[in-house]
Amino acid sequence: MNLKDFEYFFQLSQLNSYTAVAQHFGVSQPTITYAIKRLEEQFNTSLIIKDPSHRTVVLTHEGLILATHIEHILMELSVTRKEIQRASQKITTIGFPPIIRARIISKLLTKHKDISFLRQFNLHTEGSKSLLQELIQGEIDFSFIGSRTALSHPDLTIVPLYKxxxxxxxxxxxxxxxxxxxxxxxxxxxxxxxxxxxxxxxxxxxxxxxxxxxxxxxxxxxxxxxxxxxxxxxxxxxxxxxxxxxxxxxxxxxxxxxxxxxxxxFHVSYAYPTHAILNQDIQQLISLLTDIKDETISETQSTTEF
Structure with missing residues (x-):
């Protein structure tokens, strides 16, 4: 099965035009046509409605099913490439929102004398919403995340820390x-x-x-x-x-x-891709977080003054 055929077909499902897809990839229009034919033979079904009156490409029901699955396949491949590239370069990137970072590091320093391994991480310090998207898209390996409600995502393992x-x-x-x-x-x-x-x-x-x-x-x-x-x-x-x-x-x-x-x-969690192979540094960080998970990070009580 040709991965390029998947890419052509997915773009066709988005652009609804053989010409537009050919221009997008810088190839000839017959290249796209042959790719669709190969997929139809592979799945033994029609993916495009054959109707000359249609000015744009219309997918069959089977074509819509394939396009939906291809979108997930291409996204997973993109995430995999990024993860392998970081691993080969010995780079571990974690998301650490500034609001959360100070409290977490302060507590870790209080309980553990040596957390020098944290220096091995490449830190992204945007807000939680941006970091969540980076994590889903495979741009980072692990992230702390703050949210208004408890988080869930089908592709992520999410562990609550504090509320x-x-x-x-x-x-x-x-x-x-x-x-x-x-x-x-x-x-x-x-x-x-x-x-x-x-x-x-x-x-x-x-x-x-x-x-x-x-x-x-x-x-x-x-x-x-x-x-x-x-x-x-x-x-x-x-x-x-x-x-x-x-x-x-x-x-x-x-x-x-x-x-x-x-x-x-304010729900504070850490998260990582469910199917990720966690390296030693992230495993060590998770171990430390487990030690402080049930403790109160802030001794500040709910009074009217700080």
């Missing part, structure tokens, strides 16, 4: 600073300073805001947690964060829990 509560964080100068709990409805007119859309915090904000027809507004979207903290401390706006976040200086900041009906949580 942390989200809070509204304000300056001690803010009129809301004395509140013991709060509803999102109470802060629709406030100016929000948020981490950008690559972070789970943005998902939580959008989820709550949608309940109130998106009335709340964000005046700044930033990638640096420390800068968010500085602006909130100056009472320029308020933010929504989990206490999993480490500010370099929490003086002058107050965190307010949501009312029970609106509580949101």
């Amino acid at each position: 942390r509560e989200f809070y509204i964080i304000v300056s001690e100068k803010h009129p809301l600073a004395k509140r013991k709990e709060i509803s999102f409805k109470d802060i629709l007119n406030e100016d929000f300073i948020m981490l950008n859309s690559g972070h789970t915090h943005s998902d939580v904000f959008n989820h709550l805001n949608a309940r109130y027809h998106n009335q709340a507004r964000v005046i700044f979207e930033l990638n640096e947690v420390s800068l968010v903290g500085q602006l909130v401390k100056e009472n320029i706006g308020i933010t929504l964060l989990t206490d999993f976040v480490l500010f370099t200086d929490t003086d002058g900041l107050v965190k307010i829990p949501f009312i029970e009906q609106e509580k949101q949580y």
